[in-house]
Amino acid sequence: NAGVTQTPKFRVLKTGQSMTLLCAQDMNHEYMYWYRQDPGMGLRLIHYSVGEGTTAKGEVPDGYNVSRLKKQNFLLGLESAAPSQTSVYFCATRRRGRNIQYFGAGTRLSVL
């Protein structure tokens, strides 16, 4: 029972490159979230999904896209990476009707 698994754990990109972060969960939770965490700013919501095939924007969605084709996976894409996207990215899941979020271990991304 792995819970919430994020891949990759670390990545270094050059400005303009693209990449996809994967969040996989085995808890059958309906809701999934992507956050970024920067020093002094806490966790900020990028995008989220309330179910398979649905996504919604959070507070900092610009420069990111997401997809939830399968209930267990939530993908975060950067089409053209910028240095401002250097951050630690966390995925979280939540069961409908419950208030607790379960987080992955994070992906540390550096954009040079």
Place this chain on the structure above:
Amino acid sequence: SQKIEQNSEALNIQEGKTATLTCNYTNYSPAYLQWYRQDPGRGPVFLLLIRENEKEKRKERLKVTFDTTLKQSLFHITASQPADSATYLCALPRSYGQNFVFGPGTRLSVLP
């Protein structure tokens, strides 16, 4: 917009003392408030949830209070131990959408 502030970026206390962390929010009337713990290099882990009609909640050495008039929650760790050293985050459900807003966190260091 909904905003959360936590009393200080860092807090140092001596082992055995009680640590008190503060979470203040504005422009908001949440139905509940949560506290999470985050260790370096890891994702946040849920600790406690307190509802608007609950004044106080306890779990082992942890105690949380919720004052909806002051728009403030206090998080106490009694008989603190070096193992309690971590960053503590408070979180509120947004008034719209199935998502949450997090405070910036307080980094607690318990000195032996």
